[in-house]
Structures are given as C-alpha cells and as structure tokens.
Amino acid sequence: MNFERIKEKLEILADAAKYDVSCSSSGSKRTNKNKGLGDSSGMGICHTYTEDGRCVSLLKILLTNHCIYDCAYCVTRRSNDIKRAAFKVQEVVDLTISFYRRNYIEGLFLSSGIFKNGDYTMERLIQVAKKLREEENFNGYIHLKSIPGASDELMREAGLYADRLSINIEIPTEKGLKLLAPEKNRKDFIQPMQKVANEIIQYKSEKKLIKSTPIYAPAGQSTQMIVGASGETDAEIMYTSSYFYKKFNLKRVYYSGYVPISYDNRLPSIGSDVPILRENRLYQTDWLLRFYGFDIRELLNKENPNLDTDIDPKLSWALRNFGNFPIDVNRADKNMLARIPGIGLKSVYKIINARRFRKLNWEHLKAIGISLNRAKYFIVCDSRTFESKDRTAAQVKGLILGSIKSKFHHSYSNQLNLFDGQQKIIS
Amino acid sequence: MKATTFIYDGTFEGFLTSVFEVYEKKVVYPKIMKQEHYKASFFDISEVVITDTHKADRVWKRINEIASSNAKRTIYHAFLSEQPTIENDLLYLLKKLFSTSTPKLIDKDFSDQIILKISKIVKMVDREKHRMDAFVRFKLTLDNIYTAIIEPDFNVLPLNSVHFKNRYADQKWLIYDSRRKYGVFYNLIEIQTVEIEFFNNIALDKIAKEYLCPNEDAFQVLWKQYFDSTNIVSRKNLKLHIKHVPKRYWKYLVEKRGV
Numbered sequence: 001m002n003f004e005r006i007k008e009k010l011e012i013l014a015d016a017a018k019y020d021v022s023c024s025s026s027g028s029k030r031t032n033k034n035k036g037l038g039d040s041s042g043m044g045i046c047h048t049y050t051e052d053g054r055c056v057s058l059l060k061i062l063l064t065n066h067c068i069y070d071c072a073y074c075v076t077r078r079s080n081d082i083k084r085a086a087f088k089v090q091e092v093v094d095l096t097i098s099f100y101r102r103n104y105i106e107g108l109f110l111s112s113g114i115f116k117n118g119d120y121t122m123e124r125l126i127q128v129a130k131k132l133r134e135e136e137n138f139n140g141y142i143h144l145k146s147i148p149g150a151s152d153e154l155m156r157e158a159g160l161y162a163d164r165l166s167i168n169i170e171i172p173t174e175k176g177l178k179l180l181a182p183e184k185n186r187k188d189f190i191q192p193m194q195k196v197a198n199e200i201i202q203y204k205s206e207k208k209l210i211k212s213t214p215i216y217a218p219a220g221q222s223t224q225m226i227v228g229a230s231g232e233t234d235a236e237i238m239y240t241s242s243y244f245y246k247k248f249n250l251k252r253v254y255y256s257g258y259v260p261i262s263y264d265n266r267l268p269s270i271g272s273d274v275p276i277l278r279e280n281r282l283y284q285t286d287w288l289l290r291f292y293g294f295d296i297r298e299l300l301n302k303e304n305p306n307l308d309t310d311i312d313p314k315l316s317w318a319l320r321n322f323g324n325f326p327i328d329v330n331r332a333d334k335n336m337l338a339r340i341p342g343i344g345l346k347s348v349y350k351i352i353n354a355r356r357f358r359k360l361n362w363e364h365l366k367a368i369g370i371s372l373n374r375a376k377y378f379i380v381c382d383s384r385t386f387e388s389k390d391r392t393a394a395q396v397k398g399l400i401l402g403s404i405k406s407k408f409h410h411s412y413s414n415q416l417n418l419f420d421g422q423q424k425i426i427s
Numbered sequence: 428m429k430a431t432t433f434i435y436d437g438t439f440e441g442f443l444t445s446v447f448e449v450y451e452k453k454v455v456y457p458k459i460m461k462q463e464h465y466k467a468s469f470f471d472i473s474e475v476v477i478t479d480t481h482k483a484d485r486v487w488k489r490i491n492e493i494a495s496s497n498a499k500r501t502i503y504h505a506f507l508s509e510q511p512t513i514e515n516d517l518l519y520l521l522k523k524l525f526s527t528s529t530p531k532l533i534d535k536d537f538s539d540q541i542i543l544k545i546s547k548i549v550k551m552v553d554r555e556k557h558r559m560d561a562f563v564r565f566k567l568t569l570d571n572i573y574t575a576i577i578e579p580d581f582n583v584l585p586l587n588s589v590h591f592k593n594r595y596a597d598q599k600w601l602i603y604d605s606r607r608k609y610g611v612f613y614n615l616i617e618i619q620t621v622e623i624e625f626f627n628n629i630a631l632d633k634i635a636k637e638y639l640c641p642n643e644d645a646f647q648v649l650w651k652q653y654f655d656s657t658n659i660v661s662r663k664n665l666k667l668h669i670k671h672v673p674k675r676y677w678k679y680l681v682e683k684r685g686v
Contacts, residue, residue, distance in 0.1 A: 003645040007652050014656035035596040035615075042590065045561045046671070048682055050658040053667030060657060095649070101573060101598060102565045104650050104681075137597075259661055274662055353535035364538045 001094060010095075012085040016065040016076050017111055020168065020224060021256045025057040025106035025141045027219040028163040036137030038100060038107070040163060045106050058109040058143060059099055063087055063124055067113030071181035073170065073229045075261045076113045086115075089124065093131045100140050107141030107163070108132070118149030118188070126154060129161035141219070146196065148188035155195040159203075159217040164251070165196050168224040172240045176230030179266060196221050197248040220251035227282060228275040229258040229267055234307045235300040238285055242296045245289075255282040281307040288314055291345060292338045310401060315341040318378055322393040325378040326386075330359050342375030373403045430456040435476040437461045439506055442514060443483035445476045446521060459514035494524055498534040504552045505545050507582045513548065516541050556583040560590050563602060564681050566647075567640040572612075573600040576679060584611055588618050647681045654682035 026044030046055035064086035065076040075082070087095075096108045110128055114121050125144050132138040144158050146167040158165060169189050171177040177184060196217060203216035223244060225237060241253045257279040260270045285307060288294040292314070299313050300306075308316045318325065318341045327336055329351055337348045347370045354360060354368065359382035366372055377387050377396045391399075431454045435441035442459065449457040458471075467473065490499060502520070505513055519541050524533045536542045558579070565573035573595065577584070584604050588611045591600060595613065603610035603623065612621045636644075677683040 001642075001645075003642075003649065007649055010649060010652050011656050014653050018657045018659055032593050032596050037595070037597050039593045041593075043557075045557070047561045048654065048680065049668050049671040050654070051665060051668050052659045052662035053664040053671065054659075054662075055671070056654065056657060059653065061653075098646050099650060099653075101595070102567070102646065102650070103563045103573075103575070257662075259659060276662065350537040353532070354537035356532065357536045358538055360538055367540065367543055368537055 001091075006091060006095065009085045009087055009091070010061070012083050013062045013065060013087060014060065016113075017060045017062045017109070019075065019256065019259065020060065020109070020111060020145075021054070021254045022143070022166060022222055022224060022252065023055050023057045023060065023109070024143075024164070024219075024222070024252065027251060028141055029215065029218045030139050030141075030163060032139050034137065036139055037097070038138050038140035040107065040139060040141040047104055047106065057106045058141065059096055059105045059107070060109040061087070061092070061111075063092065063110060063112035063121075063128070064115055065113045066115045068116070069114055069181070069183055071170075071184065072262060072264045072266050073180050073226055073258065077262075080262070089127050089131065092128045093136065096132060096140075097136055097138065100138070105140075107143070109143040111145035112147070114147060118147045119151050119154060122147045122150035122154045122158065126158050126161065129158070133161050143219075146192040148184065148192070150192050152191075152195045155192045156199060159196060159199050160214055162217055164219040164222060165192075165217050166222040166224070167193050169240075169244070170224065170226050171230050172225050172232045172237045173230065176232060180230060193221065193223070193248050200249070221248060222250055222252040222254065224254040224256055226258050227255050227279055233305045234278070234282065234285075235305040237282060238289075238296055238300050241286065242289060253286065255279050255286070277309055278307075281309065281313060285313045288317075293335050294339075311397065312341070314339070315374060315397075315400070319393040319397055322396070326380045326389070327378060329365065329379050329381050330355050340375055340378050342371035342373070342378075344370075374400055429470060429472050430458050432458045432460055432465065432471050432473040433476050434460055434462050434465045434473055436478055437463065438478060439503065440480060440483040441476060441478040442506060442517075443486040444479045445514070446486050446518060447479075447482040448474070448476055449518065457518065459518055461514075464511055490521070490524070493530040495531045495534065498524070498531075501534045501545060501549050504549045504586070507586070508548045508552045509582055510548060513545075516545050516548075520545060552581050552583060552586075555579050555581045556586045558676070559583055559587050562676050562680060563587075563591075564679060565600060567643050568638050569640060571599060573598055574603070575601070576603050576605050578606045578675075578679070579604065582607060584609075587611075588613075592618055651682050 023046075024044055025040065028040040030039070031041045032039040044057060046057050048056045050056060062076070064084070065082070066084050066086060067074075067076045067078055070078040092108070092110065096105075099105045100107065108128070110125055112121050112125060125147070129142050129144055132142065141164075142162045143164040143166065144162040146155060146158065146165050148167065155165070167189050169186075171180055174186055177186060199216050200220065203213060206213045225241065227237065237255070244250050244253060257275040258268060259274050260268050260272050263270060285299055288299060289296060294317070299317055307313050311319075318339070327340055329337065334348055334352060337343060337351060338345060343351075347368055350368045351360065351365075354364060361381055361383045362372070362385070365375070365381060377391070377400070380386055433445040433448055435445045445459045449459070465473070490502065494502075502517060505517060520533065524530050527533060534542065534546065537546065559577055563575045563577060565575045568574050582604075584602065584607075587602065591602065592613055597615070599613060599615055601610055601612045601621070609620060609622045612619045672680070672683065
C-alpha cells in the first residue's frame with residue numbers, strides 16, 4: 001500500500017462523498033459465516049461523530065469524482081474546477097478491511113461519479129463488493145449506490161453482495177430537476193429503484209419456499225432529497241417522500257439541507273445558511289409518518305403547505321385539532337397517546353405498562369420523563385389539578401413558546417424581527 | 428431497629444449469595460454492600476458473606492423460574508453498573524418479584540420509583556456497552572493481536588465480549604479495562620478473562636510504539652484523514668459533537684487524540 005497516495009485520494013474522495021447523509025448500518029441480517037470477518041446482524045453502530053455532529057458508521061467514499069454529468073447542485077459536476085482522483089478496486093477493498101479490523105467502521109458506503117456510462121460505473125462498484133464478500137469473507141455492512149441508468153442485470157447482481165442499495169432523487173420535483181440537472185431524467189433514477197424493489201419482493205417470497213435462496217439487499221433501499229436548492233415547499237418534499245416510501249417500499253428517505261457549493265445563479269449563493277432547522281422539521285415529520293401513525297394529509301395540505309418553524313409538527317397538528325384534547329392518559333389507547341405533544345414512543349411504552357399497576361398522576365408522568373411543559377395542556381390524569389380547559393389553541397401556543405428555549409430560536413426569530421439588534425441597544 | 432449489613436466481595440455470585448442469606452436468616456432490615464464501600468458503623472450489625480456458588484445458583488434458578496427474560500437482563504445489567512446502592516435497589520426488586528402475583532411484569536412497573544430508577548440505570552449501562560462497541564480502537568501489535576484499552580464508566584466488558592467474538596472471529600484480539608484492571612482475550616477459539624499486572628501506572632492509555640506493527644501508525648493517519656475529510660465545516664456543531672463523543676473517551680480515540 002502506498003500510504004501517501006492513498007491518503008491524498010482519501011482526502012479528495014471522502015470529501016466529495018460527505019454530502020450523502022445516509023450512514024445507517026442497521027437492519028441487515030448478515031451473520032458471520034465460517035469464522036470469517038465481520039457481522040452485521042445486530043444494531044447499527046456509530047463509531048464516531050464528526051465535528052458537525054453527524055454519525056460516522058461507514059467508510060463513505062467515492063470510487064472516483066470524475067463525472068460526465070453537470071448537475072448544478074453537485075460538487076463533482078463536470079464543469080467544477082476541482083482536484084480529481086480515482087481509487088483502484090483493490091485499494092478500496094484493502095482500506096475497508098484494515099479499517100474494519102481496527103473497529104473504526106461498520107462497513108463500506110461506496111458511491112461514485114459517473115464515468116463513461118451508468119453500467120460501466122455500476123460494474124466497478126459491484127467488483128469491490130464482490131471481492132469483499134468472496135475473497136475476504138467479509139460480512140460487514142456494504143451500502144452501494146445504484147447508478148442512474150444502470151441495467152437490471154447489474155442491479156440484480158449488486159443486491160447479492162450489498163446490504164443496502166440507494167439512489168438519490170436529490171431534487172423533489174421534476175420541474176426542479178429540469179432546471180438544475182437538465183441532462184438527467186427522472187426515469188433513470190426510477191428504473192434501478194424499481195428493479196431493486198421487485199427483487200426484494202421476489203427474494204422474500206422465494207425465501208419462504210426455498211431456505212437457501214441467496215439474500216438480496218437485506219437492509220433494503222433508501223434515497224435522499226436535497227432541501228432548499230430548488231425553491232420547493234415542505235409539502236412537495238414530503239408528498240414525494242411518502243410516495244417513494246409507499247411505491248418502492250423504501251427503508252429511509254434522507255433530507256439534506258443544501259450546502260451552497262456554487263456561484264450558479266440558479267442556486268442559493270455561497271455563504272447563505274444551510275437550512276438546518278427546516279431539515280430537522282422534515283425529519284420530525286418523516287418520523288411522525290413512519291412511527292406515530294400520522295397520515296401526510298394531516299400534517300401538510302393545501303392550507304398548510306409548509307411546516308411551522310417555531311414549533312414541532314406534532315404540536316402544530318395538536319393545536320389545529322385542539323378539540324380532540326384533553327386526552328386521559330390512564331385510558332387512551334397507544335395510538336392516541338402517541339399523538340400527544342411532548343410524549344414520545346418510549347414514554348408511551350412506559351405509560352402503558354405503568355398504568356396496569358396504578359392510575360398515573362402528574363408525579364408519575366414527570367418521573368417517567370414526558371415533557372410536561374408541552375403535554376400538560378393536552379392531557380388529564382389521576383389528579384385534581386388541571387390546566388384550565390377554556391384556553392384557545394393560540395393561547396396555549398403562546399404559553400408553550402414562552403416556556404421553552406429552542407436551540408433554533410435565533411434562526412426563526414431573526415426573520416421575524418428586523419430590529420432585534422436595535423432593541424438590544426435601547427434596552 | 429438496627430439494620431443488618433451483608434458485606435460481599437463485589438461479584439455477582441457474591442451478591443446472589445447475600446440475597447440467599449437475607450432470606451435464610453429472615454433479616455427484617457437488610458442491606459447489602461460491597462466490601463470496598465463498607466465503613467463500620469456503631470449502629471449497624473454487619474456480617475461478611477462468603478460467596479457460595481451453590482447458594483447463588485439456587486437464587487438465580489428461582490429468578491429464572493418466575494421472572495421474564497427482560498427482568499433477568501435488568502437484574503444483571505443493573506448490577507454491572509456498580510452504583511453504590513444498587514444492591515439494595517435490586518434487593519427491593521427481588522423481594523417484589525418473589526412475593527407478587529404477577530412476577531412477569533415486575534420490571535415494567537414504571538410508576539414505582541425504585542423500579543423506574545433501576546430501569547434508568549440499566550439504560551445507562553446499555554448505553555455504555557453500546558459506546559464500547561463503538562469506541563474500541565484496535566491497534567495491531569507485533570505478536571499479531573488486535574489490542575485495545577478502554578475505561579468504561581460501568582463494568583460492561585462482559586457484555587461486549589460476545590459482540591466482538593461474533594465480529595472478529597478470524598483475528599486474535601484483546602480488550603483491556605484499565606480502570607478495573609482486567610481484560611478479555613480471544614484466541615481464535617474462545618474468550619478468556621485475563622488479569623494483567625502492570626508494575627507502574629504510566630502509559631496505560633497508550634501502547635508503546637515498539638510493540639506495534641510497523642504499518643500501524645500509517646493506518647491511524649489514514650483514519651484521521653478520513654475523519655477530517657468527512658466533516659462539513661459549514662455545519663459545524665461542536666455541542667452536538669461532544670454530546671455524542673464525550674471528552675472523557677477522547678484519549679482512546681485515534682481520530683480525537685491524534686497519532
């Protein structure tokens with residue numbers, strides 16, 4: 001191994017891969033075989049966190065940042081004047097194994113710029129995964145990127161070695177895609193995604209009949225959308241997202257606040273803020289849809305095309321439907337409990353178990369760990385003291401906002417209050 | 428009424444033996460304490476417990492008969508927390524377990540202060556176990572053993588060893604807990620507990636370079652490079668970073684302490 005050269009490549013190709021936010025290493029079922037190396041049957045592990053607070057679970061690199069496309073939002077676009085590099089297949093294999101053996105990583109996340117064409121690129125990615133599985137008996141986690149335009153045969157093969165496959169649709173609307181990546185076509189993303197979805201369904205049904213069916217992409221498929229690059233609304237993002245969840249049975253959709261990397265006037269300019277708060281609200285909505293039993297139409301619709309920035313989406317929903325409250329925590333079913341602001345799924349579990357022994361009062365709820373500062377306006381329990389019932393939703397919102405100090409406070413109050421600085425000087 | 432304190436050796440068997448003694452002697456106000464925590468007091472009656480595998484087995488067998496698998500897990504994991512009064516909290520849980528009509532639910536009564544406290548301690552222990560799965564950084568020594576030193580807040584190494592055995596089945600490895608002065612070693616066949624005596628306390632957090640493989644440094648440099656390159660500077664959030672990777676672990680992390 002030429003360590004100096006590898007280090008240079010790593011610098012370029014890890015840097016280029018970092019805008020793909022997925023780093024999950026969970027959900028696979030691959031166990032260690034024949035005293036080989038690695039096991040990815042357990043839960044995901046974040047081995048460290050970058051200084052921006054994101055988890056590092058996989059060695060996330062591009063095979064190369066040479067690319068034939070010129071997508072405006074992408075740092076490796078053809079027209080961008082940057083250093084280019086490419087790993088050899090064997091180099092990626094060796095690097096993955098040596099990092100894995102030292103317990104630095106859970107596995108490999110390999111993506112690539114598109115060189116020559118989709119199939120040629122996809123073939124190289126598959127070669128890496130195949131070598132790892134067959135020559136190194138590696139059972140760690142492998143996440144491969146599905147390359148737009150890759151053929152069905154290659155997608156079939158990729159799933160035999162990878163735990164997860166993903167293809168990023170990046171731009172939530174077709175209109176936006178046309179503007180920012182005119183050379184790309186929605187269809188080129190959909191076809192590999194559709195193929196993988198079908199293969200997973202087929203694997204599951206064959207597995208029931210024939211036990212030895214080789215596993216196919218056991219950790220499923222995911223995708224990513226860039227937020228804030230093409231002027232789309234939250235509703236457009238989340239309706240696209242739930243369409244993809246349903247249609248392709250995705251495990252995850254990631255939302256990536258656009259990090260300005262270009263002076264292209266079609267995009268937010270360099271120096272503008274990454275929309276971190278918005279990204280956070282979208283993830284909260286995603287969670288409400290997947291785990292809390294909400295329907296997308298309850299959270300975003302014609303009247304509410306964007307999420308509130310000052311309060312979380314569950315609280316917004318509860319205030320819009322204030323008539324459904326208060327809820328009796330000692331009687332309500334699991335689904336109803338999960339809809340109360342300030343009560344998460346772990347608290348729901350604890351409440352349901354604890355109330356079998358005795359009726360719960362405010363002290364119990366506080367000890368269990370629910371956020372009473374939000375929840376108290378929406379519940380009743382085994383106690384004589386209650387929050388007054390004749391408040392309006394707007395009053396409750398005001399009380400809650402007065403009682404919490406959000407870490408994002410500055411990012412929405414600045415927009416509302418132009419004279420913030422001056423007020424400080426006066427007072 | 429005077430409390431009777433049972434003093435035991437700090438092992439799980441010792442604790443279970445103490446529980447046996449509490450029941451056998453029908454003590455009304457029992458306390459169980461590790462030898463190292465015990466300070467003789469004029470007002471206490473104390474009794475030294477001699478760990479007895481037979482007695483411990485009998486208690487564990489009874490727990491197995493009536494408790495849910497989650498409750499058994501709760502008892503063992505809470506014990507590993509080494510919290511000063513954990514023995515008495517567990518004794519409270521066991522008394523409830525042995526007397527209730529619904530033993531399968533006993534660990535789920537989150538409206539009971541002590542049960543809730545135990546469940547929170549278990550959560551802390553499990554988090555620490557998970558952290559060690561993540562934060563172990565092996566270095567390859569000249570005798571071909573992947574070696575790591577850790578210093579977990581709780582005694583979680585027994586919980587980690589299965590995870591590492593499943594994962595690194597084809598390499599020899601050693602993980603050493605420098606706070607509790609023992610380690611687990613995998614020799615390609617089975618896991619052994621090893622106690623290593625160091626004659627001085629210096630350099631316990633790093634392995635001397637002359638014992639490491641010649642390429643070891645180079646891999647650490649690559650890892651550090653990867654760690655730095657994968658960071659997005661415009662999203663910098665050190666508060667979140669430190670929340671996930673608390674400073675007390677940095678000295679064992681290649682990417683945080685440098686090579």
